[in-house]
Amino acid sequence: MTFSLAHLSDIHLGPLPAVSARELMSKRLTGYINWHRGRAGALAESTLERVTRAAAESGADHIAVTGDLTNLALEAELRASALWLEELGVPDRVSIVPGNHDAYVRGALDRAFHAWAPWMTGDDGRAPASNDDFPFVRVRGPVAIIGASSAVATPAFVAAGRFEGEQARNLRKALEQAGNAGLFRIVLIHHPPVRGATIPRKRLYGISLFQNVIAQAGAELVLHGHTHLAQRHQIAGPGGGRVPVIGVPAAGQSPGARRPPGAYNLFSIDGDPKRWTCTLQEWSATTGTGPLELTDKRDLHPGD
Template identity: 50%
Template structure:
């Protein structure tokens, strides 16, 4: 049995003091949005309570599917690095970046260096830096954790992700090899690889390409963030439909138009051809101090 926790969209705050040079970019729109909206809904104490609850559940591994920061400033990336160190050992925590982590040109390269230990595949010789880190594959127990990056700097008022041909070919290879090794295959990605799951200006470019990989190679589970919603979709796979599971923001307070902070806990057991995967969804309760299971289902 393997227990996998999943969180996303951390959006660590508060924002650091920004220089005029840092604001002379797309960051100005994000800065205004933070002070008008996001900063009023995201609170660090909720995130700490969530992490305490996950530690009490004692999962075998933690998957973090992006948006650790807000505007991808140097100070934010450094703070997120320290947060990762405090959250867990790189052997026990796997990360893929989101659009906010690559908010402006140059940010992706900075995070790739800073968070590298948490995004490094088992075959370190093949993992260098930047785009070449992805997709990566880590085997933990009977589970293959495959990290894909859709993070890319985009123009103002755009939050699209990109899943290109190079990653598609490499992802398919990882999936085939993991299947041959008899592993339960989990794909981690930030943007939902499903049509209609996100608005046009926030969707993933390459959804058709991702779907083709699923149909040709299959997977047992896909985890994503980005929408801040507790969703479940299914994509046609090689032998069976592939569950695609979203999760709310790890830092969202009660009272907003999207679900409050939560995490997913997957219990994986069985063997190839007869896998079992139970999903327990944990959400913030009414007192904003603890988390409780509000839905359980077999995937």
């Protein structure tokens, strides 16, 4: 039986709510300026609505969102993002991991964990309260959806992520258990775990550690966001195999902007542990109105 998963990322819900002077006495000041200078014009609510509606109506069995629902991690943004998630789908059908914008200032990530707990609750009934509690694991049909977190608060002009320590040990254990159960393992993380995928100040610290975990324990697919690009990479898996690492453009990116237009990826998974098949379709808002366009279709050959 084919299982399908839709992947969205970098939602950046707008418009930006009112911000107090007190809230701007932090890194949020630079983010506020950047929003009004560029991001507000590049990201369109209409594009986000079209892309998310198409993903929700795609018939996918599950929807994955790899972070950056907010812009400055304001309380009003967190409340709005929870409402957006409710509209996207019931928590059992939607999984989310946080991004760097959701951890914009110290303490913001704790509030995001609380607001989004229903969409990050694993099959064990627990939702992460810190990065050390990741990953969560949700088994849906033949698939294990394994959510990791790279989100950390950083100084101004830095959008880096981090993967380390306890989470690495937890991820390896989760991957091994899911692999032993014969499941197709999909790892969700915000920052691309690939060298050179983005500039140094936006990179993931702990790439080697993440890749070592995958090389030892195995996975069939890694999904990320962060770069607002349609990225296609591979990293090493066990026994010389290769694991596809796929990024998706920001869901609300306006067509005609510097970066690719808003899109979602649809993955169709079939087969069994002896021979998994996975097909990627990228659906993009290439025009200002009308249905999305199929802009990429390829077989990913997990494990080859």
